[in-house]
Amino acid sequence: MLLVALLLISIITIIILSVKVSSGICKFSHHLAGKTVIVTGANSGIGFETANNLAQRGARVILACRNLERAECARKKIIDSSGNQDVLILQLDLESFKSIRNFVDNIYKTEKHLDILINNGGNYCTENKKTEDGLLKGMQINYFGPFLLTSLLLPLLKKSAPSRIINVSSFLYVRGRIDFENLNMEKCFIKYRVYENAKLCTMLITTELDRRLQGTGVTVNCLHPGVVNTNIMEAIENFFVRAILKTLKSFYKNSWEGAQTTIFLAVSPEVENISGKYFKDCHIAELAQKAQNLDVARKLWDTSEKLVGLK
Ligand SMILES: *[C@@H]1O[C@H](CO)[C@@H](O)[C@H](O)[C@H]1NC(C)=O
Numbered sequence: 001m002l003l004v005a006l007l008l009i010s011i012i013t014i015i016i017l018s019v020k021v022s023s024g025i026c027k028f029s030h031h032l033a034g035k036t037v038i039v040t041g042a043n044s045g046i047g048f049e050t051a052n053n054l055a056q057r058g059a060r061v062i063l064a065c066r067n068l069e070r071a072e073c074a075r076k077k078i079i080d081s082s083g084n085q086d087v088l089i090l091q092l093d094l095e096s097f098k099s100i101r102n103f104v105d106n107i108y109k110t111e112k113h114l115d116i117l118i119n120n121g122g123n124y125c126t127e128n129k130k131t132e133d134g135l136l137k138g139m140q141i142n143y144f145g146p147f148l149l150t151s152l153l154l155p156l157l158k159k160s161a162p163s164r165i166i167n168v169s170s171f172l173y174v175r176g177r178i179d180f181e182n183l184n185m186e187k188c189f190i191k192y193r194v195y196e197n198a199k200l201c202t203m204l205i206t207t208e209l210d211r212r213l214q215g216t217g218v219t220v221n222c223l224h225p226g227v228v229n230t231n232i233m234e235a236i237e238n239f240f241v242r243a244i245l246k247t248l249k250s251f252y253k254n255s256w257e258g259a260q261t262t263i264f265l266a267v268s269p270e271v272e273n274i275s276g277k278y279f280k281d282c283h284i285a286e287l288a289q290k291a292q293n294l295d296v297a298r299k300l301w302d303t304s305e306k307l308v309g310l311k
């Protein structure tokens, strides 16, 4: 009995260790002095770790956050740990197009160039609630908001080429479905599908933007950060699923580990000419066919432009 238990424990330990070791760490030590970076959702978790790392490399880092108090706290920590004073806060609420446009106006006023945009902000939102712009809250925070933000910043990114757009997505996109008649789930609301659909949209729009950016020197890639131990777990309602996920806790990455692929995409010279790809653990990963359908991607682009008021 004891022997079996010991055997089991060692097998589990070996599995956990091998998952951790193979989970991808950015090994590049390149500095980013003279570069300007925007990180959305930078006051906690992966966003914080990413901003902190890029500040340590000497970049000018703009923390785009909704909650200014928490952002100020993050900014202090980053300045302390990096010694880099060039860390700024600019308020951004992805739930409001007005806030996004305000943010972008400020960027154009103060920044001459923008070298890296990291669309990290997002939220596992399952509410059936509309934003002030009339779109489903979870879809706007995770997809329509970042879409508008990126679109408005494109002229600056193009002017600053070579520049990079990095989208933090999730492997949950595979479960998403695109129904153009029900993008904001007016016809039929399925809680757990909000996030999955938003992430599939993110993947598709990355594919489409890559097509549109050919030859501009701006690259756009998306990534799955790994299963990171964040508050997303708490939002899962099924008791058994949550219990299983919690027991597997040691498999999850911490925020520092979860930030590695984002940092890799921001700094690695290996990816300077790579665009339109999906990354996992600092490597290119295969993107499911449904996220590469160019017809759907094109239609999604047009529909999104209308819904966010760009057309
Ligand atoms: C991902 O990238 C595309 C193109 O850059 C952008 O329009 C979209 O909003 C981004 N999505 C997220 C969730 O960051």
Ligand SMILES: *[C@@H]1O[C@H](CO)[C@@H](O)[C@H](O)[C@H]1NC(C)=O
Pocket (backbone or CB within 6 Å): 269, 270, 271, 272, 273
């Ligand atoms: C990227 O493209 C440029 C211009 O064609 C080239 O000089 C550079 O070596 C390429 N970088 C990599 C990593 O392939």
